[in-house]
Amino acid sequence: MPGAGKPKGISLHVGLNRVDPVHYVGWKGELVACENDARDMETIARGQGFVTHSVLTRSAMSTSLLGIIEKAAKELVEGDIFLLTYSGHGGQINDVDNLEPDGLDETWVLYDRELVDDELYAKWSLFRPGVRICVLSDSSHSGIMTKETFLNPGPYLPRLEARVRASTDENLKPKFLPPEVQAKIYKERAALYDDVRRKTPRREKVNVECSVILISACQDNQVAVDGNKNGLFTETLLKVWNNGKFSGGYHHFRNEVAAQMPPTQSPKYTIVGHRERAFEHQRPFSIVVTSAAVAA
Numbered sequence: 572m573p574g575a576g577k578p579k580g581i582s583l584h585v586g587l588n589r590v591d592p593v594h595y596v597g598w599k600g601e602l603v604a605c606e607n608d609a610r611d612m613e614t615i616a617r618g619q620g621f622v623t624h625s626v627l628t629r630s631a632m633s634t635s636l637l638g639i640i641e642k643a644a645k646e647l648v649e650g651d652i653f654l655l656t657y658s659g660h661g662g663q664i665n666d667v668d669n670l671e672p673d674g675l676d677e678t679w680v681l682y683d684r685e686l687v688d689d690e691l692y693a694k695w696s697l698f699r700p701g702v703r704i705c706v707l708s709d710s711s712h713s714g715i716m717t718k719e720t721f722l723n724p725g726p727y728l729p730r731l732e733a734r735v736r737a738s739t740d741e742n743l744k745p746k747f748l749p750p751e752v753q754a755k756i757y758k759e760r761a762a763l764y765d766d767v768r769r770k771t772p773r774r775e776k777v778n779v780e781c782s783v784i785l786i787s788a789c790q791d792n793q794v795a796v797d798g799n800k801n802g803l804f805t806e807t808l809l810k811v812w813n814n815g816k817f818s819g820g821y822h823h824f825r826n827e828v829a830a831q832m833p834p835t836q837s838p839k840y841t842i843v844g845h846r847e848r849a850f851e852h853q854r855p856f857s858i859v860v861t862s863a864a865v866a867a
Contacts, residue, residue, distance in 0.1 A: 578650045580858040581643045582616035584609040584625040585636060587659035591682050596755045600660050600680060602744060602797045608658035608709055608805040615812065616654055619856045631659070632683045640694045649701025650860045658802055661710035661795065662748035664757055664764055676768070679710065680748050684763065685756075689771045695844055696772075698781035703850045705821070708787040709804045711747040711795045744797045746788075779844035784851065786825050787839045795836060804838060807831050812855070820852040 586609025590600040606627045613623045626635050643653050660680035664687065678685035691706075698704065757764060788795035788804035796803045811817055811827045819827070825840045832838070842851075 578652065578858050578860050579647060580616070580619065580621035580652045580654065581647060582613065582621040582623045582654035582656070583636070583639050583643070584613040584616070584623065585627075585631050585655075585657045585659065585679075585681075586610070586625070587628050587631050587680070587682060589628060590660070590680055594684055594756075594760070595680075596752065596759055598749075598752045598756075600748065602659065602746065604798045604801045604805075605658040605709070605746075607800055608802050609656065611801065611805065611809060612656040612658075612707065615815075615856060618815065620858050621652075621654060621856075629682055631681050633681050633686050634683075636681065636686065637690070637694065640691075641697060644694065644697035644699075644702075647702045648699055650703075652703040652705070652858055653698070654705050654707075654856060656707040656709075658709040658746075658805060660746050660748045661708075662753055663750075664753065678748075679708070684760070685748075687764070687767060687771065689774060690767065692774055692779070692843070693772050693777050695779045695781055695783055696777045698779075700780040700845065702781040703847070704781055704783040704844075705855070706783065706785045707808070708785065709746070709795060709802045710788060711745060711793070743803075745794045746797055746802065747794050782845045782847040782850050783843035784821050785839075785841040785843060786821070786828075787841070789836045790839050793836050803832065803836060804828070818854060821855055822851055824855045 586605040586607070587600075588602050588605050590598070592599050609625050609627060613625050616623050624639050626632070626639075640653075640655070647653055657679055662678040662680045662685050664676050664678055664685060677688040679691075695704065788802065798806055800806065801809065807828050810831065811824065817824065817827070822840060825838050829838050
């Protein structure tokens with residue numbers, strides 16, 4: 572049975588307009604709208620009754636983000652919900668376990684270092700069964716690149732640059748960590764990232780019993796773009812949300828957002844852990860558990 576009393580919602584909103592060039596070998600990764608994305612998503616969450624947290628640019632450190640997630644996992648019980656939104660660069664780093672088909676792990680580019688996707692996956696195992704999690708990621712995840720690309724990006728750069736140009740307006744920046752920069756970062760910081768992956772459980776050993784819905788800004792072979800006020804994904808999401816007038820489930824929400832975006836950037840819908848249809852059919856960002864969800 573769900574926890575006694577009204578269900579609880581906790582949210583975390585991450586937005587980075589730049590990163591620490593010390594860690595990223597001189598690269599600042601400057602963007603325009605990511606902090607606005609985080610603030611606007613926090614406004615939505617607060618309006619829905621969430622207890623909100625935000626970490627912006629310099630405060631968007633890996634320890635801060637992971638600490639807030641771990642604290643939420645301890646507090647939330649069946650029927651509660653955790654909302655996590657991220658706006659910033661997406662990156663990739665070579666997969667030491669060779670578990671990924673393309674030889675790469677996807678990352679969120681935080682201020683102090685990249686957060687590897689397996690780190691997030693492991694954190695979902697800390698949440699109790701029946702907890703609902705929604706993750707919105709306004710960043711790029713370029714899944715078509717191979718490990719060879721990462722280790723020797725030169726021959727592939729013209730193709731990547733052409734894809735970026737095709738996906739963006741000339742005045743907008745792609746939210747993507749360039750592979751030549753990524754290669755330099757790993758060369759300089761290999762010990763750090765190899766240690767992170769060694770300390771992170773492999774996915775086949777992680778048991779995720781909560782329900783996670785991930786909606787990301789683009790498909791694996793596309794590039795998400797920044798904007799002047801909001802990123803394209805977040806800007807479109809805000810239009811579809813329409814100050815809370817949207818009334819449909821999460822998958823419908825993703826479809827409505829995708830319908831208003833260009834074919835060069837189509838949001839991706841992914842389920843992690845226990846698939847709970849009642850959760851998917853709930854109005855986005857709703858804390859209240861429907862009778863169908865209780866029955867499930």
